[in-house]
Amino acid sequence: MERGWGEGGCRLLQEEGFSQIPTARPRRGRAKLPEMKLARCLQLACLCACALLPTCAADMFTSLLDVRQAIIVERKLIGHLRTYIDEEWDRLQDVRRFYGKVWRLHSELYGGPSDGLANPLLAFTLIKRLHADWLNVVYSHGARDNAQALRRSLEQEADKLPKAEDVRGAARGLMRLQDVYALHVSSLAAGRFRRASGSGRLADVYTSAVAAPLSGDDCFLVGKVAYDEEDYYHSVAWLQESVERFRSPGGGRSPENEGTLEDALDHLAFSHFKTGNVSRALSLSRELLHHDPLNRRVLRNVEKYEKLLVAGPPASPVRPAAKHVKTRDAYERLCQAAGPQAPTLKSAPLFCDYFTNGSPALTLLPAKREVLSLRPLVVLFHRFVTDDEAQRIKDLARTRLQRSVVASGEKQATVDYRISKSAWLKDSAHSVVGELDRRIAAVTGLNVTHPSGEYLQVVNYGIGGHYEAHFDHATSPSSPVFRLNTGNRVATFMIYLSSVEAGGSTAFIYGNFSVPVVKNSAIFWWNLHRNGSGDEDTLHAGCPVLIGDKWVANKWIHEYGQEFRHGCSLNPEE
Template identity: 35%
Template structure:
């Protein structure tokens, strides 16, 4: 028995974090691994059925869940609550199953099989917190009510999913350890509310009060923190930390009341909760009006009027022989900067080809550090991307030629086709596509700066996932087969600050895009340089 115990501990402990939450296609692939795992568990149970009755029930449940989700993986995993529960099940709950049931097994072959399957599972140290962060990003960006989220009431959801008290507790717990006490308070409180309604309790009420009381204290509400701690002590009168916390809170309250009059106390308490989301946020950027505008645009609010919106038009365009039979369907979205959407520009077959080619090479998307010029991961960009060369497949070359005909720009310095798939709450906060003068350039001198962007939407998205422009106020909704186009540089080569844009978090669904970036060099005759931004 000890041989198998040592073996499985070594195998499971050696698993590497894998960024599974950053692309929904990764979770779809893991769904197949879960199916295999369920089948192997069933086989093992048949061998030791008498000893492993409890494990048989777990495996049957996993298999049932997998069959249900496999019937429409995009619909199930596109629901952020389902995706959270899926990651939670495979990163946290499965670990508990290993410790309590599987480690007693002395079948080395089974242990090896389990490790072969679970090494591709989401990681507890990276994927699980990343999934929770994505849930909270969706909550904040789209102003979602946590109670509605827990009930599965989300825009665009095809397959509702309800959260248990333990699900809510876990969101609050991860928030707590991330130092996000604002969300910890919300979700721990929700966990306690669900606890009251549960017939079979899934959490410890005292443990939830422990997290909630201290998070409330960190949010600045000493009085409520004291009351919560007193409730905790009613359940566990001898708990030493609860006793210590209560004494600390009472001393803090005493010192506060000595310094403040009653009227001042009420004012301070109100101030502490006036904007609790940012009261202890180490990143002040998220509290700025600029970032609040970004979130409002993502929600579809018209916070920035579009100039001359009544003059925006739709028209057919034929400026290249390629579009003679099938004219371009152009929709002007903004005049300054010029932004246009071309509908039905890519066929379903081309999209399938591109996604099939790109999926095996998707890797966590990076950003360029503006100081060092080095590529690095960033929380403000959550997706996975891969690059395709024209010579790899006729479809890739066809798309490049279509982009050239569409923009009347040369392919001599164009970048390879970038494919991106967004994960749970996947997003890319406001950014420029071009390299600014103050940055260490990320582009080779022979190529020059990014002059124009073409972004193809390779999927529809049920809710969220739009492209918004921070100054223009333009909002683009993902539409399968459509492409958005805009110039990043003025005619004189300076960057157009009005093109700052963002990819909003994916609320429900699976978002795929393909990007084609044209550069300055090679465009001298098709788009001559001017002496001023407007020349």
């Protein structure tokens, strides 16, 4: 929960003389003023409802459980769109019938060899048509009624729709996966999870049964999120993909798109300029002028780029410096290769055994213990819970999940470096919680009843969900960890309640190993030395989940209450 370093502030872009793209661009063909007001009201109504409901669509991207709810919403919308299409289809069939009738009259009777108007019936119907029929067709309420019904059905789901913050969070999740797993962006946009190997060849990191390629507009949105945060390293990569897709046959305009080829070219050009690649900024801006020759801002930029242009190799974008993870390289290496790394294996006398810890509770069914590391001491317990117990715990947590927080001074805060939702379960929630407490007490030999042990914290990760390098123990005396008045968190017992298809390992940065997510197993480690000081070797992280729905449960055990169970010592090495 504690971190030794703070967050960087944010800065407004002020580039002398160059015109950046205005941020609030109107979206084509959508949300005219009254509708915008309605959408705003709906958002406010949702905010009020969210304050009252335990689970709401807020921060949907931070938990896969909430993303699953979005599937239900979209399924409903598909039904409403089907009805709309059917109704509109019938309406257009009627319009077509009217068109056919009038067209036939003109080609066969009015324009024919005999004078059609000589027939008073034809003269009458012409007068009537022009007085009423045409107006009824042209000013029909059918189209409006159908569109209104469709809008109403969307508005009914308003409180369950993702917010701008969710789009940003989901896009940031994709960029995180790109970085931590060194994924090749073109492959990712094509729906494949591949990494460039040393020889430059692409190797599959994960092969998915169904490829889900992204459109030019999908890539535009990811690039735009990066662009808006002045992260031109990511915006260049994603906007380049967007431009290529928008340029390809059939990749152009669609009613559902947020952006166009011109938007992508505009943002990509400026991103290149910002990363020092003026020649690319110039060529893209010229391409943009083909589509939008009178764009004064782009014309001005082209003039300036031409003046700035110097011969020489263009600069390539540099990945933004890590704000949070000082140990980023080690962290990413460990996330990419789950399991013990070579040096640990050679030096440590690691072992596994059946372990009773002298406890009668474990005599008949000993724990399957595997010592993963000696420094820090990390022990894995295989099959610590059953499938049913894991399911029960997740079900209990489901309705209580809230965005996870971390200690920030004396308070708690949501941060980008921990993306998950979590819930606290008391042992009164269900007998299974108390049963797990008893089992944890038996294998650790520690007192885990509240307040010597915190309630069970159940965590569900979101899109690219992770928890960057941190200590579980408090590193500052003002930390909320001390609110229980039972000292610091002396040990952690963490249970994996799910498996994942790829990613999501627990990486011990200084221990130089990572523990893959193995469903129903649990890991235990001491956070404090026996003299009460924090053990820096326990710096650890939850790697981003690449594919899957990761659930863990944390039991944090405090110092007080362990006096006769875990001896103290003045030796700082112990």
